[in-house]
Amino acid sequence: MEAGGAVERAQSGDSDAFRLLVEQHSRAVFRLAFRMTGNEQDAEDVVQETFLRAYRQLDKYEARASFSTWLYRIASNYSLDLIRMRKRHEDKRERGKAEERDILQTLPVNTPGPDRIVYSSQVQERVNEALNELSAQERTAFVLRHFEGMSIDEIGETLGTGTNATKHSIFRAVQKLRRSLEPVVGTAR
Amino acid sequence: MNHIGEEQLVLFYYGESAESSAAIESHLEECEACRDEFRALQRVLNTVDSAPVPDRGPEYGSDVWQRIEKRVGRPARRSFMHWWIWAPAMAVLVIGAFLAGRLSYRAQRGGSPATAAVSNQQIRERILLVAVGDHLERSQMVLAELSNAPEGKGKLDISDERQMAADLLDDNRLYRQTASSTGDKGVASVLDDLENVLMEIAHSPSEVSNQQLDDLRQQIQERGLLFKVRVLGSQVREQESLPAPRKDKEGKKL
Numbered sequence: 001m002e003a004g005g006a007v008e009r010a011q012s013g014d015s016d017a018f019r020l021l022v023e024q025h026s027r028a029v030f031r032l033a034f035r036m037t038g039n040e041q042d043a044e045d046v047v048q049e050t051f052l053r054a055y056r057q058l059d060k061y062e063a064r065a066s067f068s069t070w071l072y073r074i075a076s077n078y079s080l081d082l083i084r085m086r087k088r089h090e091d092k093r094e095r096g097k098a099e100e101r102d103i104l105q106t107l108p109v110n111t112p113g114p115d116r117i118v119y120s121s122q123v124q125e126r127v128n129e130a131l132n133e134l135s136a137q138e139r140t141a142f143v144l145r146h147f148e149g150m151s152i153d154e155i156g157e158t159l160g161t162g163t164n165a166t167k168h169s170i171f172r173a174v175q176k177l178r179r180s181l182e183p184v185v186g187t188a189r
Numbered sequence: 190m191n192h193i194g195e196e197q198l199v200l201f202y203y204g205e206s207a208e209s210s211a212a213i214e215s216h217l218e219e220c221e222a223c224r225d226e227f228r229a230l231q232r233v234l235n236t237v238d239s240a241p242v243p244d245r246g247p248e249y250g251s252d253v254w255q256r257i258e259k260r261v262g263r264p265a266r267r268s269f270m271h272w273w274i275w276a277p278a279m280a281v282l283v284i285g286a287f288l289a290g291r292l293s294y295r296a297q298r299g300g301s302p303a304t305a306a307v308s309n310q311q312i313r314e315r316i317l318l319v320a321v322g323d324h325l326e327r328s329q330m331v332l333a334e335l336s337n338a339p340e341g342k343g344k345l346d347i348s349d350e351r352q353m354a355a356d357l358l359d360d361n362r363l364y365r366q367t368a369s370s371t372g373d374k375g376v377a378s379v380l381d382d383l384e385n386v387l388m389e390i391a392h393s394p395s396e397v398s399n400q401q402l403d404d405l406r407q408q409i410q411e412r413g414l415l416f417k418v419r420v421l422g423s424q425v426r427e428q429e430s431l432p433a434p435r436k437d438k439e440g441k442k443l
Contacts, residue, residue: 015258015261018261019254019258022250022253022254022257023250023251023253023254024250025250026245026249026250026252026253026254027245027249027250030245030249031242034242034243035240035242040243045419047253048253048256048257051253051257051261052257052260052261053333053337055257055261056330057337060339074337077336077337078337081336081410081415081416082416084410123236124239124240124241127236127237127239127240128240130237131237131240145203146203146234146237146238147238151205152203152205160339167196167200170199171195171196171199174195174199174230174233174234175195177233177234177237178229178230178233181233181236181237182229182232182233184236185232185233185236
């Protein structure tokens with residue numbers, strides 16, 4: 001339940017109440033959107049579009065789910081569309097990535113344990129690259145599970161993919177991330 | 190207990206294991222191979238966890254509100270007399286009045302035909318920009334509504350979207366032809382894709398099954414249409430906000 005019944009007031013046409021909701025949830029939606037898209041400009045687009053869609057669909061919101069979960073659903077689905085389109089239309093970026101990957105391959109393989117890893121910009125870049133290598137579905141499911149702490153059932157419901165397919169997406173995402181990142185973070189046993 | 194599979198370890202990491210956590214913990218204490226495997230998994234996922242997110246300050250929410258405030262102020266989508274129904278009619282009236290005013294002004298001042306032709310050309314370009322911007326925005330709404338429509342057990346009523354698509358179709362055809370004749374191939378191509386999808390929507394039944402809805406969504410997604418329309422819409426709005434370029438009597442930019 002939102003403070004002061006802002007959702008109910010917004011549903012009855014009170015734009016000040018909707019402003020409160022925007023102010024309250026924007027940062028969280030941005031964090032989610034950035035993790036989904038890996039790009040600040042895209043994340044800003046997602047934030048803006050999420051609230052515009054939320055406003056247009058306010059009459060469809062039911063208080064069964066929290067307002068933030070409902071917003072995340074809109075943001076996730078929009079991000080998913082955006083990532084899919086980006087993947088199709090950005091061949092140039094793919095070529096650029098391949099070149100960067102070649103450079104990153106030169107990072108030492110057997111680095112010390114995680115407590116000693118310095119998260120240099122190269123490691124951060126590698127993490128971003130690894131996330132970009134995931135399919136749109138894998139990335140969305142993984143981000144919602146890993147960063148947002150949503151359960152697999154909730155993610156399946158949010159994305160309309162069902163529990164098993166969601167679980168599978170997350171496994172595939174983790175496998176790909178391990179393949180990409182283990183050479184960087186080390187596999188010391 | 191056999192070794193724990195990777196999937197099971199991932200579920201355990203996220204606290205979603207079907208087996209009891211105590212049983213897995215106990216196995217990890219006893220089995221070095223599984224323990225190493227789990228540590229390797231933790232290392233990777235902890236590294237991902239540390240990926241930074243650009244900070245947005247406490248004023249960010251207000252900034253977002255300022256960006257969307259004007260668009261939020263519009264009437265709700267399902268209210269009576271949708272703005273996209275009366276907006277084109279109003280635009281025609283405004284444009285008509287505007288052009289009539291220009292013609293009457295020219296007659297009174299006896300301006301040269303060449304000057305008037307240049308002005309009218311500029312006016313037409315600006316009017317077209319505004320109209321195309323509105324058209325793209327309305328089209329985007331139809332595409333977005335269908336892309337985000339919830340799937341249910343029964344059929345979904347898309348009669349509103351269907352009607353809007355039918356309404357947009359004629360305008361779209363006109364704008365596409367105009368873009369083609371002015372040699373704007375990029376715009377013509379997006380409008381061509383849009384026309385095909387609008388036609389599909391307009392010819393769909395009022396109530397669609399999940400499969401039919403998926404087919405429509407796929408058509409939208411395959412063409413990357415929502416994205417293209419959004420990008421084109423932004424470009425048109427940007428153009429719209431720029432001052433009109435000054436031109437000489439032959440219509441060349443100064």
